[in-house]
Amino acid sequence: CDLALDIDPKLAWALGNRQVFPLDLNKADAALIARVPGIGIRTTQRLVELRMQRRIRYEDLARMRCILAKAKPFIITSDYHPPHAETTSEFLHHQLRDRPQPQQMGLWG
DSSP, X not given: OOOXXXXXXXXXXXXHTGGGOSEETTTSOHHHHTTSTTOOHHHHHHHHHHHHHSOXXXXXXXXXXXXXXXHGGGEEBTTXXXXXXXXXXXXXXXXXXXXXXXXXXXXXX
């Protein structure tokens, strides 16, 4: 499977596996949480530790500096459910893709 060059590999995997999402962060396995775009391995560990004490809220993700713009369509917390849960992968790909990087001109044109 070819990966899209305009989005990161984690986002590409999430868009290709929409049946897994949105993922309830209060119930999901750590391995799946780590697959959520915008949530890294260290944050995954912190979320698993936090949910042993209490339920995960949306503000917890902001406090842990998750990239919420990428994570929002793929997560559920105790106080947040994405409004576009059924949004197509194509729409999310267009909405969340990286901005094109400027190309450096060659030395000879």
